[in-house]
Amino acid sequence: MSALTLPSTTRVRLPSAGTVLALVVVVLVLVAAIAPGLLIDRSPTAIDLKATLQPPSWQHPFGTDDAGRDLLTRVIYGARQSLGIGLGATGLAFLIAIALGFTAALIGGVVDAVITRVLEVAFAFPALLLALLVIAVRGPSLATEIIAVGIGSAPGYARMVRGQVLAVRQAGFVEAAAALGHPRFAVIRRHLFPNAMRPLVAVVTLGVGQSIVWASGLSFLGLGVPPPSSEWGALLDAGRLHITSSWWLEILPGLVIVLVALSVTALGRTLQNRLGGASR
Structure with missing residues (x-):
């Protein structure tokens, strides 16, 4: 008698505890950005001069600012602007990167040389x-901050897009589609673009966290969204005047920025490993 053969089972990779925690943080930030009223029932602009600069307590978990406004409420309502800047700046950066990277890689020759040199010069400057x-x-504003961070991030992404397009362009399936007589635009749309951009999806996720940090830094310098905005960098800018006496105005919003950036980066790394077929 032949031995009984058991059916093979597929091994399912469960997400790590860090990935789950990062996902929870990102979901909370999304809820805060879309519907902050679900997380807190206070107004971010409600002034209470009798409760100015109070330290963290059960009533005010993040304390209050110099106008008596609840800091946790302002952090929650500021998620919409901070996340919007991160998504908008990253989206703008990748639109610029796709336009420059594809143009350089597909046309080649003098055009490729000129775009590559321009990108190298721009990349040499700090973002x-x-x-x-x-x-x-343009002057400080929400739109300017999105444009500024997007332009500052674009050169690095454009170099990655160009390299990825050049690699996929030499793949056998792309050359086979061109040899079969498919129109050039159809080959780009059906084969080149999806396969070149697929590995860069994780890079987009990583860019959102980076853009949030950069935008917060600009706002901290007074070059971002003007007051009375509750954008996270603007909260840091407003709290630095009281940093020696009211530590929570700087430390707690700063910890939120770090936590969100780390969470988005962790999810991006996980996505990068999944798309790249990495196993852990």
């Missing part, structure tokens, strides 16, 4: 410096 130049021209 924060490029953002400061944009703000100096």
Whole structure:
């Protein structure tokens, strides 16, 4: 008699505890950005002069600012602007990167050389410096902050897009589609673009956390969204005047920025491993 053969089972990889925690944090930030009223029932602009600069307590878990406003409420309501800046700046950066990267890789020759040199020069400048130049021209505002961070991030992404397109362009299935007589645009749309952009999806996720940190830094310098905005960097800017006496105005919003950036980065790394087929 032949031995009984048991059916093979597929091994399911469960997410790590860190990934689950990062996902919980990101979900909370999304809820705060979309419907902050579900998390807290206070107004971020409600002033109480009798409760100014109170330390963290059960009534005010993050304390209050110099106008008696609940800091936790302002952090929650500030998630919409901070997350919006992160998503908007990253989206703008990748639109610029796709336009420049695909143009350089597909046309080649002199066009590729010129775009590559421009990207190298732009990449040599610190991204924060490029953002400061944009703000100096347009003046501080929410739209300017998105544009500034997006332009500052674009050169690095454009180099990645160009390299990815060049790699996929030489793949056998792309050359086979072109040899079969498919129109050039159809080959780009059906084969080149999806396969070139697929590995960069995780990079987009990583860019959101980076953009939030950069935008917060600009706001902390007074070059971001003007007051009385509750954007996280603006909260840091407002709290630095009381940093020696009211530590919570700086430490707690700063910890939120770090936690959100780490959580988005952790999810991006996990997504990168999944898309790249990495096993742990």
